[in-house]
Amino acid sequence: MVFIYGFCNGNAEASAREYRRKYPNRRSPDAKVFYHVYQHLRDKGCFRGVRATAERMLRQDEVRRIVGMVHRSPSISTRRISSRLCVPQAKVWRTLKREGLHPYHIQQVQHLQPGVSVQRLDFCTWLADHFQLWKYILYTDEAILTRSGSHNTRNAHWWSKENPKETVERNFQHRFSVNVWCGMIDNQLIGPHIFEGRLTGDVYINFLRNELLLLLEDMPLKTRRHIIFQQDGAPPHYRRQVIEYLNQEFPDRWIGRGGPRPWPTRSPNLTPLDFHLWGHMKSLAYKKKINSREEPLHQIQETAQIIRNNPAALRKATQSVLHRARKCIAADGGHFEHH
Known part of the structure; x- marks a missing residue:
């Protein structure tokens, strides 16, 4: 695409037509694509990891928001994090585990009176x-x-393929x-x-x-x-x-x-x-x-x-x-x- 854009002297419309003529069996990009590709190459110097970088930045932003909620409220549930951030609960679990965070139970202890x-x-x-x-x-x-x-x-728990509807009597x-x-x-x-x-x-x-x-x-x-x-x-x-x-x-x-x-x-x-x-x-x-x-x-x-x-x-x-x-x-x- 860059070669054709240069062959057409920087004319995006002509580059789109030349691309369709040269590669008739490929999906034909819009003229704006040629212009933006050239602009990115001129500013960044390369094309490597464009999409991966964007996804990584998005993932890092999600990680910061998830971990930030846990730091602000250590007792918050993964379900509530998922609901508030519109992120799948499984993803919340994976993120917290990857960050070295684990759900520890709170221990009940005997109340100690003064003395x-x-x-x-x-x-x-x-x-x-x-x-x-x-x-x-x-x-x-x-x-x-x-x-x-x-x-x-x-x-x-009672493991079964179907709900056995087990009960426990009380009172x-x-x-x-x-x-x-x-x-x-x-x-x-x-x-x-x-x-x-x-x-x-x-x-x-x-x-x-x-x-x-x-x-x-x-x-x-x-x-x-x-x-x-x-x-x-x-x-x-x-x-x-x-x-x-x-x-x-x-x-x-x-x-x-x-x-x-x-x-x-x-x-x-x-x-x-x-x-x-x-x-x-x-x-x-x-x-x-x-x-x-x-x-x-x-x-x-x-x-x-x-x-x-x-x-x-x-x-x-x-x-x-x-x-x-x-x-x-x-x-x-x-x-x-x-x-």
Whole structure:
């Protein structure tokens, strides 16, 4: 086209006619095309990447707008970005991934009231300074298993070629719950023990006096002699009879509210039963549908045996408390899960 434009002495109309005569089987460009092609060659010096450069500039502009929206509002959804910028959602995903951006979930953490961070820091500092004691701490806790269980429909899927229209029942007319006690020490699971009815101070002290020592019979004698009993600050744990019993059976060797080593309030992330055992146990126990109060009792025992048969996982959970304590110290007693 440039050669013909020069052959016709820069006459665009004549160049178009000459081009049609010389190349009758090709698509004939308009006279203006010859003029603009010559102008571009004169200004730019080459034709390489004309269209690619324009597309690249357009793509870079889209990238800047997409990334800019994410920087202004980190919680914005790709669907909203797609709607606002009129860009396909798949393209938004590819752009963000290419830019090294990933959708991270926000973690839920326990609310810490004023002064709690000091308690947590004090306990974690003691634990870090006596790191050899982690094998002898008996962590204990209670949990309630209900009929409805815990079912997250947002993350529950049923793969099929057609919609199976699966449902999950909830809001049962006949409800029941089971109160379970468990303990963890080193690589051992102690229990479970089922409480009949609601947990009160009287029920708890009867358990400590009549059931706890029986549950600890299979524990090595060396470990039993050095047990450091831990419990949280639940009201049944703070009864005068409970404190007196623990002072007698575990003199200067128990952790809890009113004990020789206070347990920091609102600290489920420092006990392996809360951050490991209960979630694991419930996920196994609720695999089967529960229709009567007797069924969860049987499933709890089966689940406990499965967990007990994996001592390596239990030891990893109890040992990780020491790692969590150091993270808590680094956070000055505050939240550390996000680290």
